[in-house]
Amino acid sequence: MRFDPALAEMRFGYGLSPSIAPPLGLADMLSRLSGPDLMSQKYPIENYDQFTARIGEFIAARGERKKAKGTAGEKAAQKAMRRIVRRSRRQATLSLGASLLRRARTADAFRERLEFFWADHFSVVAKGQRMAGVVPSYSESAIRPFVGATFSELLKSAVLHPAMLNFLDQNASVGPNSALAAREDGKGLNENLAREILELHTLGVDGPYSQTDVRQLAELLTGLGTNRDGAMVFRHRRAEPGAETVLGRSYSGEFAEIEDIHAVLDDLSAHPATARHIAGKLARHFVSNNPDPDLVAAIEAKFLETGGALLPTYEAMLTHPAAWDQAGGKIKQPITFVASAFRALDASDRDLGGVDRNQLVQMVDAPLARMGQAWGRPLGPDGWPDHDSHWITPQGLAARLQWALMAPSMLRRGLVDPRQLVGQALGPRATETLHFAASAAETRREGVALVLTSPAFQRH
Amino acid sequence: MTRMSTRRSFLLRSGALGCSLAASPILTPVGLASAPGDNRLVVIILRGGVDGLDVVRPIGDPAFQSARPGLLNSSEVGIDLTGFFALHPALLPLMPLWTAGELGFVHVASTPYRDKRSHFDGQDLLEAGTVDLSGGGREGWLNRLVQVLPGANARTAFSVGDGEMLIAAGAAEVSNWSPSVDVVLSAAGLGLLRQVMAEDPVFARAMSEAVELAALDGDQVVFPDTHDGRMEAMVEDMQPIPRGDGHLRIAEFAASQLRHETRIATFSLGGWDTHRNQKNALKGPLGRLADTILALKQGCGADVWGKTTVLAMTEFGRTVRENGTGGTDHGTGGMMLVAGGAVRGGRVHGLWPGLDEASLYDRRDLMPTSDLRGWAAWAMRASFGVVRSELERSVFPGLDLGDDPGLML
Numbered sequence: 001m002r003f004d005p006a007l008a009e010m011r012f013g014y015g016l017s018p019s020i021a022p023p024l025g026l027a028d029m030l031s032r033l034s035g036p037d038l039m040s041q042k043y044p045i046e047n048y049d050q051f052t053a054r055i056g057e058f059i060a061a062r063g064e065r066k067k068a069k070g071t072a073g074e075k076a077a078q079k080a081m082r083r084i085v086r087r088s089r090r091q092a093t094l095s096l097g098a099s100l101l102r103r104a105r106t107a108d109a110f111r112e113r114l115e116f117f118w119a120d121h122f123s124v125v126a127k128g129q130r131m132a133g134v135v136p137s138y139s140e141s142a143i144r145p146f147v148g149a150t151f152s153e154l155l156k157s158a159v160l161h162p163a164m165l166n167f168l169d170q171n172a173s174v175g176p177n178s179a180l181a182a183r184e185d186g187k188g189l190n191e192n193l194a195r196e197i198l199e200l201h202t203l204g205v206d207g208p209y210s211q212t213d214v215r216q217l218a219e220l221l222t223g224l225g226t227n228r229d230g231a232m233v234f235r236h237r238r239a240e241p242g243a244e245t246v247l248g249r250s251y252s253g254e255f256a257e258i259e260d261i262h263a264v265l266d267d268l269s270a271h272p273a274t275a276r277h278i279a280g281k282l283a284r285h286f287v288s289n290n291p292d293p294d295l296v297a298a299i300e301a302k303f304l305e306t307g308g309a310l311l312p313t314y315e316a317m318l319t320h321p322a323a324w325d326q327a328g329g330k331i332k333q334p335i336t337f338v339a340s341a342f343r344a345l346d347a348s349d350r351d352l353g354g355v356d357r358n359q360l361v362q363m364v365d366a367p368l369a370r371m372g373q374a375w376g377r378p379l380g381p382d383g384w385p386d387h388d389s390h391w392i393t394p395q396g397l398a399a400r401l402q403w404a405l406m407a408p409s410m411l412r413r414g415l416v417d418p419r420q421l422v423g424q425a426l427g428p429r430a431t432e433t434l435h436f437a438a439s440a441a442e443t444r445r446e447g448v449a450l451v452l453t454s455p456a457f458q459r460h
Numbered sequence: 461m462t463r464m465s466t467r468r469s470f471l472l473r474s475g476a477l478g479c480s481l482a483a484s485p486i487l488t489p490v491g492l493a494s495a496p497g498d499n500r501l502v503v504i505i506l507r508g509g510v511d512g513l514d515v516v517r518p519i520g521d522p523a524f525q526s527a528r529p530g531l532l533n534s535s536e537v538g539i540d541l542t543g544f545f546a547l548h549p550a551l552l553p554l555m556p557l558w559t560a561g562e563l564g565f566v567h568v569a570s571t572p573y574r575d576k577r578s579h580f581d582g583q584d585l586l587e588a589g590t591v592d593l594s595g596g597g598r599e600g601w602l603n604r605l606v607q608v609l610p611g612a613n614a615r616t617a618f619s620v621g622d623g624e625m626l627i628a629a630g631a632a633e634v635s636n637w638s639p640s641v642d643v644v645l646s647a648a649g650l651g652l653l654r655q656v657m658a659e660d661p662v663f664a665r666a667m668s669e670a671v672e673l674a675a676l677d678g679d680q681v682v683f684p685d686t687h688d689g690r691m692e693a694m695v696e697d698m699q700p701i702p703r704g705d706g707h708l709r710i711a712e713f714a715a716s717q718l719r720h721e722t723r724i725a726t727f728s729l730g731g732w733d734t735h736r737n738q739k740n741a742l743k744g745p746l747g748r749l750a751d752t753i754l755a756l757k758q759g760c761g762a763d764v765w766g767k768t769t770v771l772a773m774t775e776f777g778r779t780v781r782e783n784g785t786g787g788t789d790h791g792t793g794g795m796m797l798v799a800g801g802a803v804r805g806g807r808v809h810g811l812w813p814g815l816d817e818a819s820l821y822d823r824r825d826l827m828p829t830s831d832l833r834g835w836a837a838w839a840m841r842a843s844f845g846v847v848r849s850e851l852e853r854s855v856f857p858g859l860d861l862g863d864d865p866g867l868m869l
Contacts, residue, residue, distance in 0.1 A: 169735045172785035181784070188784025192735055195790075199578055211575055211822075370641055382580050389598075389629070392662055394670035395638040401653070401670075402641060433659055437652040446649040453653070455660030 004324060006427045011329055011460045012286060012318070013109025015340035018424040020107050026318055032108040034148055034311060039106045040140070043098035043353075046091055048161070051137035052230035054091065055130060058084050088133065093357045095136035096364065096375060103339035104347045114147040114314075115139060116335070117285055120383035122158035122201060124167045126376075130230055131166050135376040138163040151278065151308030152269035156262060159197055162226040168193035168381060175222035175240025189240075194218035196381045202268040204277035213246050220244040220264060223256055234258045247271070275303040281386070282317055286460075288330060289387050292322035329460035331388045334371035336460075337400060338364060341452050342411070344425035351412045363410045370399040400458070404449035418447025429456045496609040496616060499802060499843040500718050500768040502725045502756060503602060503627060503836075506749070507583060508732030510774040511788050512795025513826060514742060515551070516565045516808060520544035523815035527781045531738060531788075545808050550746035554753060557799060562757075562765075564805040566835055566867070568793035568813055570776060570828035577790035579733065582775030587627035589833055591858045601833070602726055603630030604855045605840055609723075614669075617724035618717050621710045628726050635722075637673040639713040711752045715759025718768070723844070732774060735787040753799050766801035769839050769868070773797075777826050780815055793826035796835060802843065804869050809835075833859050835867055842868035 005022035008029060009015055016022070023029040046054070061081045068077035103112050119139040126134045142161040146154040158164060165171050173190035174181050181187050194217035198209045223239030226232055239256045249267060252260035268274060279300035283291035295317065302316035317323050332340060342352065355363070368375050372391065378384050385391075409415055418438040422430045434454050441447030451457060514531060517538045518524050525532055538546030539555060545567070547555070557563035572592065573585045584593055589601025606617045612632065619628035619636045628634045645653065650671065657664040707729060714725040729752065731745035749772065757765050777794035793813070798805065811829040813819050821827045837851040837859060852859050 169785065172736055174784050176784075190735060190783055190785055191789055195578070199576070205576070205578060205581055211577070370638070380579060388662075392666050393636050394666050394673055395636065395641045397663065397666045398641045398670035398673070399638075401667075402644070405644065431659055433655055437656050440648075440652060442646055442648050446646060446652070450649070450652055450656055454656045455663040458663070459660075 006429070007324060007326070009109060010429070011323075012113060014103045014106075014112065014336065014343045015457075016425060016427055017104070017343045018346045020105065023107075026315075029110060029318070030311065030315060033111050033114075033314075035108075037111070037144070039102040039108065039112070040144065042105075043101045045095045045098050045140045046137050048134075048137045048141035048163075051134060052162075054084070054088065055132070056229060058088065059130075089357055092133055092136075093355075093360050096360055097352050097355060099136065100339055100342055100347070100364065101349060101352050104343040104352065105349075110314075111147060113286075113336075115144045117282070118147055118154060118158075119143045120378065121281065122154075122164065123378045123381050123383035124161075124163045125378065125380070126163070127167055130226075131163055134163045134166075148311050150269075151274070151303070151310060151313075152266050154310070155201060155269050156265050159193070159201060159265065160224065160232055160261070162230050162232050165193065165224055165226055165232065168196055170221060171225045173218065173222055173224075174238045175219060177242075178222060178240055179237040180235075181238075189215075189218055189222065191215065191218040193224075194221055197265075197268070200382050202277070203271060203273040207271075207273040207277065209247060216244040217246050217264065220246065220251055220256060221261060223258070224261065234261075269308050272304060275300045275308070278308075278313075279303055282313070283323075285386055286317065286330075287323050288325070288328075289389075292320075292325075295320045295322040331391050332458055332460060333384060333391060334368050334373035334396070334400070335375070337371070337458060338368060338403065338407075340457075341404065341407070341425075344421065344452070344457075345408055345411060345416060346424070347411055359410065363407050367399060367403040367407065370395075371403070372396050372399070397453070401449060401453045404452040405445060408448050408452070409445060415444040415448055418444060418451055421448055421451045425451055426454075426456050431456060496611045496723055497844055498767055500723055500725075500760070500764060500800075501839065501843050502714065502718070502768065502770040502800070504749075504752070504770065504772040505583065505587065505625070505627060505726070505728040506732050506745075506772055506774040507579070507728050507730045508734075508745075508774070509579060509582070509776050509778055509790055510732045510794060511734060511738065511742065511778040512567060512774075512793075513777065513780065514738065514788075515548045515746065515797075516541070516567055516795055517546045517548070518544060518567075518812065518815065519546045521812070521815045527815060529782070530786055531782050542808055544812075548742065548746055550743045551750050553747075553750040554799075557753070557757070558806055561805040562799055562801055562803070563753075564798045564803055564807050564809060564867075566796040566798065566809045566830070566832075568777070568810060568826050568828050569773075569796050569830045569832040569835060570793050571832050573776060574792065575822075577776065577792075579775060579790070582790075584626060586773065586775045586832070587625070589627075589836075589856050598626070599630035600625070600627035601836070601855050602627045602724060603632050603634055605844070605846070606632035606634060606724065608846060608850045608854050609844055613721075615717070615721045618714065618722050618726070620714045620717075620725060620727040621706075625726055625728065635669070635673065635717075637713070639709045641670075707748045707752050708755050711755035712759050715756050715764075718756075718760055719764055729772075734778070735783065735789060736785045738782070738787040741787070749797070757799075768800035769802045769843055770799040771796060771836060771839060772799075773832055773836075779824050780820055780826055781824070791825035792821045793828040794832075796832060798835075798839075798867065802869055803839075804866060809865060809867055830865070831859065834862060835865065837861055838864060838867055 003025045006016060009022045061084050065077040065081045068074045106112055124135060124138050126132055138161060142157045146157050169190045170193040174187040176189055191214055195214045198214060199205045203209055219240040223234045223236060225235055236255060241254060243250045243252050246264055251264050279296045282299055283296045298320050299313060299316045303313045306312045365375055373384060418441055422435055422438045437450045438447050441450055519537050538548055539552060541547050554563050571586050573582050587600045602617060606612045614633040615635055617628060617634040619625040619634055621638055657667045710727050714727060718725055729749055734741040753770060760768055773796045774794050776790060776792055778788035778791040783789050813827040813829050817823055819827055833856040837856055840846050841851060848861050852861055
C-alpha cells in the first residue's frame with residue numbers, strides 16, 4: 001500500500017491546510033497520535049473538575065442571592081450571580097472556539113476525528129442544571145485522554161462518568177431490595193444506562209443479550225451515582241443485594257462493590273460481539289457506508305487479538321488497502337464540513353480565538369443546527385447517524401451552501417481568491433470543472449462558496 | 461431577521477406563494493390535475509415513547525390509581541372524555557376538536573415490536589411498517605404508499621423538518637424541507653453551482669431539489685444582481701433556530717403545502733422519553749403537540765381540514781407502573797392520537813385490555829390489543845382508495861387488515 005498524504009488528511013483528518021504539512025506516512029501518523037496531545041495544551045478546554053467547580057460556584061451564588069433577598073446585601077449578591085452566569089457563557093464560547101481551532105490547526109488531525117468518533121459513540125446530552133453545558137468537559141476528560149488506550153478503559157471512563165450517569169438516569173436508580181428502597185417507598189430501578197451499555201456501547205443491538213440481562217445489569221449498577229458536587233460515587237445503600245447474572249456470568253457477592261461493575265464492563269469489552277460492533281462502526285465512520293467485509297474482519301480480529309487495544313486496532317484499519325480506496329469517500333458530517341472549511345481557509349487563532357459569543361453563534365452554532373447537527377446536542381444516546389443518506393438531503397445541502405456563502409467573510413476581512421482556494425483545499429482532487437467555476441464566479445464570495453460546497457470538498 | 465421572517469410568515473399565512481410556485485418545473489398543470497384524490501394525510505412521529513396511559517387515562521380501571529400513586533396523587537385526574545377515560549390537562553386546548561368530533565384516540569395499539577424496548581429499533585420499525593427489521597429497515601411505509609398512488613409526483617408527499625424521517629424514505633420521490641433554511645445566489649452563481657454539482661449525481665439531485673424548495677417556502681433564491689444590498693440582507697438573516705416555535709413553523713409549512721398539491725405530510729415531535737419527573741416533563745411535549753394540531757387546522761383552512769386525517773403515533777408505550785424516579789420506563793402497548801375533519805372523533809377507539817397484572821404484557825406493560833399499522837392502513841384506504849391487497853402486500857407487508865375498525869367517517 002502506497003501512503004497518500006492528501007487522502008490521509010481528507011479521510012482520517014480534517015482535510016488539507018495551506019500551512020500545516022500532512023503526515024509523511026503511516027508511522028508518522030500513528031506516532032503523532034501516540035505522542036503528546038499538543039492541541040489540548042495550546043487550546044485548552046475546561047476539564048470536568050473545572051466545570052464542576054464552576055457549577056458549584058454558580059449554585060452557591062444562587063443560594064446567597066436567595067438568602068440576601070430583601071437585605072442590604074441583595075444587590076451585591078445579584079451582581080456576583082450575574083458575574084458567574086457571564087463566565088459560564090464565556091466558557092461555552094471558548095470551548096467551541098478551541099474545538100474548532102484544534103481541528104483547523106493540528107498536525108495530528110486523526111486524534112481530533114477519533115475524539116469526535118468516540119464522544120459520539122458514548123454520546124451524552126446535558127440534562128439538568130448541575131450538568132448544563134457539560135458536553136465539552138465530558139469529552140475532554142472522559143474521552144480524549146483514552147482514544148489511544150484500550151476499549152475497556154475508554155468504556156469505563158465514559159459510562160461511569162457523572163455526565164453519563166446523569167444523562168441515562170443512573171443517578172436515580174435504586175435497587176428494589178436495597179437498604180434505601182426499604183426506608184423510602186417509591187424509589188426503584190431504572191434500566192436506561194444498563195440497556196444502552198449493552199445495545200449501544202458494547203454488544204450492539206443485534207448482540208446476544210436479553211431483557212433479563214438488561215434487568216440484571218441494571219441491578220448490578222444500582223450503587224452508581226453522583227454526589228452533590230457532581231462526582232461519581234458508589235452508594236452501598238442503593239445497591240441491590242445479592243449476585244446478578246449478566247450473559248451467563250455471576251457478579252457481586254452479597255453486596256456489590258464498584259469492582260464488580262468494572263468486572264462486568266471488562267467482560268463486555270472483551271466479548272466478540274463488541275469487537276464486531278466496534279470494527280463495523282469504525283469502518284463505516286471513516287471509510288464507507290458499506291465497508292469491505294474484509295476490512296471489518298481485519299479490524300475485528302486485531303481488536304480481539306489485542307484485548308481491545310485501540311492503537312493497533314486503528315492500525316489494522318489504516319494498513320488495509322480498502323481504507324484507501326480512492327472512489328467515493330463518505331460525505332462529511334456538518335461539524336466536519338465546517339471545521340475542514342476553516343482549516344482550508346487557514347483560520348488562525350485570531351480568527352477563531354477572540355470572537356464573541358454572538359458572532360460564534362451566527363457563524364457556527366446556528367448554521368450547524370440548520371445542517372442538522374446542533375453542536376454538542378445529539379438527538380439521543382445513539383449519537384449522530386453515520387450514513388451518508390442522512391446528511392445529503394436538500395435542506396442539509398442548502399444549509400451548507402448558505403453557510404459557505406456567509407461564514408468565510410465573517411471569519412476575517414478579505415476573502416481568499418477562489419482560484420487559490422481550489423488548490424489549497426483540494427490539491428490533487430480538484431476537477432477541471434471546479435477550477436473553471438472558481439475562476440468564473442462573479443464574486444469572491446460565490447467563488448469561495450462553490451469550492452466549499454463542491455462534491456470533491458464535501459467528501460472525505 | 462425580524463423583517464425577513466415576518467415576510468416569510470406573511471407569505472405562508474396568506475398563501476401568496478405565487479411566482480416561485482408557478483416557476484417550479486415540477487408543478488405542471490398535468491401534475492396538478494392528476495394528483496391522487498383530494499384527501500390529506502398527516503403522520504406525526506412522536507419520538508421517545510409516549511406514555512399513552514398518562515395522556516388518555518383509564519380512570520375507570522380499578523388498577524390504574526394503584527399503579528400510578530405518584531403520578532396521580534393530586535385531585536386532578538384529567539378532563540373527562542368518556543367517563544372511563546380522562547384526558548391529560550395539557551391537551552385542554554384540543555377539547556373543542558373532541559367536542560366537534562375532530563379528535564379521537566386509539567387505545568391500545570402497537571407495532572409488532574416486542575421485548576428489547578429500544579427507541580431506535582422501535583422507531584425504525586414504526587416507520588418501516590414491517591414485521592421486523594430483517595429487511596434492513598431503510599424504506600418507510602409512507603414512501604410505499606406513494607409508490608402505489610396513481611398520479612403521484614414529487615410534491616405528493618412532504619417530509620418536513622431537520623430530522624431524518626425514515627417513514628418517507630424509499631424509492632418514490634418525496635419532498636423534504638426544513639422551513640429554517642434559505643438559499644441566496646446570483647443567477648450566474650447558480651449556473652456554476654449546477655455545473656460543479658453535476659460531477660456527482662447524488663449532490664446534483666439534492667441540490668436542484670433544494671433550490672426549488674427554497675423558493676417554495678417564500679424566500680427568493682436567485683437575485684438578478686448581487687449589488688443592491690438585498691442579497692446581503694438575506695445573508696445576514698442568520699439567527700439561531702428559534703427553539704420555542706420550531707414545531708409551529710413546521711406545522712405552518714406543512715399546512716401551506718397541503719393547501720396546494722401535497723396530499724401527505726410527515727414530521728416528528730420529540731421529548732416523550734419521560735423516565736423521571738413525568739408530571740412536569742410531559743407538559744411541554746403535550747403543549748407542543750396541541751399547538752401543532754391547532755396550527756395544522758388553521759393553516760389548512762376549513763375546506764382542506766375537512767378532508768384531513770392526522771395520525772400521531774409513537775414507537776411504544778411505557779410501563780404501567782411508575783418507576784422509582786417519578787417517571788415510567790420503556791413499555792409496549794401505546795396510544796395513537798387521531799385528528800382532522802375526516803376522522804370519526806369524539807371517541808376512544810380500540811379494545812381496553814385491563815390493568816390487572818394477568819392482563820399486562822410481560823407483567824409490566826400495557827397489552828397491545830391492535831396493530832398500529834391496521835389503523836393507518838384503514839386511514840389510507842379511506843383517504844386514497846388504496847385496495848386491501850396493496851395495503852397488505854406492499855404498504856404493510858404481512859399485515860392482516862381485518863374488519864373496518866370505524867376510525868374514518
